[in-house]
């Protein structure tokens with residue numbers, strides 16, 4: 430079995446994307462896959478019940494620094510994904526990444542270079558201050 434790499438993934442996406450190769454198809458399938466991720470997470474809470482979403486205002490003390498903020502932020506999720514929900518969400522994430530890769534391919538963008546540049550220039554250099 431060939432070792433997985435982003436490069437081989439990107440080439441395979443290019444090989445198998447036939448029906449939805451129009452940029453409009455890629456964009457709308459990407460948007461659809463994002464909605465399906467949201468739906469899968471919601472169904473984990475509302476249908477399965479393996480997780481609960483307890484959405485409340487983030488309670489953050491006024492006198493903390495930005496670097497301390499993470500200690501006070503909640504994901505609003507309690508519980509753990511069951512195997513079925515985890516598999517569904519991972520499937521939807523994979524499909525989303527497929528269409529992100531298809532979009533990169535449409536504009537001749539190398540995913541590994543893109544991620545490496547983001548890692549070097551945003552994550553490492555700016556850290557938590559570089560996120561939007």
Ligand SMILES: [Zn+2]
Nearest residue numbers: 477479511514
């Ligand atoms: Zn579940």
